[in-house]
Amino acid sequence: MKHDQPELIDALASEYVLGTLRGAARRRFERWLSAEWHIASRVRTWEGRLIPLALGLPPITPSQGVWERIEERIRTADIPPAATSRPRAARPALRALAAVLVLCAIFAGGYVAWRMTESLRLQTVATIKGAQGSVVWSIQLDAHRERLRAVALAGAAASPGHSFELWALPAGKGAPVSLGVLPARGQFERTLTVAQRAALASAAQVAVSLEPPGGSPTGAPTGPVLFVAPLKQA
Amino acid sequence: MSNTEAANSMDDELARLVHACAARDRQALRKLYDLMAGQMLASLVRILKRRALAEEALQDVFVSIWQRAAQFESGRGPARIWLMAIARHRAIDVLRSERVELYRDADVEQIPEPAMEGVGDWSSAGRSAAALARCFEELSGEQRRGIELAFVNGYSHADIARVTGEPLGTIKSWIRRGLASLRQCLET
Numbered sequence: 001m002k003h004d005q006p007e008l009i010d011a012l013a014s015e016y017v018l019g020t021l022r023g024a025a026r027r028r029f030e031r032w033l034s035a036e037w038h039i040a041s042r043v044r045t046w047e048g049r050l051i052p053l054a055l056g057l058p059p060i061t062p063s064q065g066v067w068e069r070i071e072e073r074i075r076t077a078d079i080p081p082a083a084t085s086r087p088r089a090a091r092p093a094l095r096a097l098a099a100v101l102v103l104c105a106i107f108a109g110g111y112v113a114w115r116m117t118e119s120l121r122l123q124t125v126a127t128i129k130g131a132q133g134s135v136v137w138s139i140q141l142d143a144h145r146e147r148l149r150a151v152a153l154a155g156a157a158a159s160p161g162h163s164f165e166l167w168a169l170p171a172g173k174g175a176p177v178s179l180g181v182l183p184a185r186g187q188f189e190r191t192l193t194v195a196q197r198a199a200l201a202s203a204a205q206v207a208v209s210l211e212p213p214g215g216s217p218t219g220a221p222t223g224p225v226l227f228v229a230p231l232k233q234a
Numbered sequence: 235m236s237n238t239e240a241a242n243s244m245d246d247e248l249a250r251l252v253h254a255c256a257a258r259d260r261q262a263l264r265k266l267y268d269l270m271a272g273q274m275l276a277s278l279v280r281i282l283k284r285r286a287l288a289e290e291a292l293q294d295v296f297v298s299i300w301q302r303a304a305q306f307e308s309g310r311g312p313a314r315i316w317l318m319a320i321a322r323h324r325a326i327d328v329l330r331s332e333r334v335e336l337y338r339d340a341d342v343e344q345i346p347e348p349a350m351e352g353v354g355d356w357s358s359a360g361r362s363a364a365a366l367a368r369c370f371e372e373l374s375g376e377q378r379r380g381i382e383l384a385f386v387n388g389y390s391h392a393d394i395a396r397v398t399g400e401p402l403g404t405i406k407s408w409i410r411r412g413l414a415s416l417r418q419c420l421e422t
Contacts, residue, residue, distance in 0.1 A: 053382070054273075055314065055318065070267070183307075
């Protein structure tokens with residue numbers, strides 16, 4: 001599947017939301033969707049467009065008992081497994097075995113966590129500052145420049161009816177390449193596409209533009225460019 | 235209060251309730267259920283055709299809302315769209331996992347023919363719905379019917395070909411062109 005064709009992405013997103021993208025194509029699109037935020041933003045746009053169609057149906061009152069079953073399921077889901085078992089009744093041998101298993105799990109978990117932090121260690125490559133010099137977003141990449149994290153810091157004001165979109169500005173005359181919509185608060189972390197990685201490798205700057213909700217519909221910046229920041233190369 | 239204002243204040247209330255669910259407030263989930271379960275069930279019944287299956291899916295939807303409430307971001311769009319999207323995804327997952335053919339032959343006859351008037355009053359769903367209604371009107375009859383059968387009834391391309399008696403390729407092109415026109419109309 002081509003990753004850098006906005007029209008193809010939009011067509012797939014529309015048929016995904018419509019429900020006519022089925023079978024292997026749907027599964028493939030879902031994997032892609034979970035990895036790349038610009039695709040998720042196309043899907044959200046189409047949900048906003050089509051879901052009102054489903055809101056017009058006359059409501060149907062659920063049968064008695066549906067709510068009780070939901071309540072029961074969330075009660076069971078919320079109780080941690082330890083609280084439902086009865087550890088005091090366990091025999092000493094079982095308790096010793098449990099202790100060994102817990103220790104193994106702690107070591108294995110620690111090792112996996114250590115491996116993950118090693119491979120995912122992120123460094124800040126661009127700092128986007130507001131008018132008064134306050135830091136608005138911190139843009140970070142992993143050592144392989146495959147994962148991008150955008151952290152919204154104090155000052156990233158949510159603009160109602162708009163999204164902020166991040167772009168890689170290639171040196172020379174190349175067109176800006178979208179790196180996705182920036183979070184208004186909190187942080188996002190996404191795997192970059194081949195096209196985005198290539199754009200970042202040749203970019204000296206990143207920019208933020210103001211776009212319609214969910215990001216630019218055209219694949220190129222449509223609104224005003226609000227910020228430009230230098231990009232630290234590897 | 236206009237319909238759009240009413241829809242916005244409803245979305246604000248829904249967003250507040252979803253945030254309260256993220257903070258583990260079960261009363262908030264109950265209120266969400268009171269506000270949304272009827273509309274969700276209508277959509278699930280339309281797609282899954284069987285009431286019992288739809289009510290089971292409705293349970294899954296509310297358990298899922300409870301588990302995913304913390305992922306909801308009010309800045310990304312109306313809460314109603316987020317909630318209905320969870321219901322629709324669940325319905326399509328059930329369709330995918332059900333090995334039996336859900337709507338063959340006799341079943342299809344029981345489903346009311348979808349039509350714009352059957353879809354009801356969109357204005358209560360706010361400004362985006364009003365724009366959608368206007369753009370929908372601009373589609374050709376075939377495009378509208380194709381999109382409606384797919385979206386509202388959960389039909390595949392092949393299902394639509396069967397109920398309309400048109401070739402599969404024709405159906406695919408109605409839908410593809412209909413979506414492209416909708417996109418163009420909604421963006422202007």
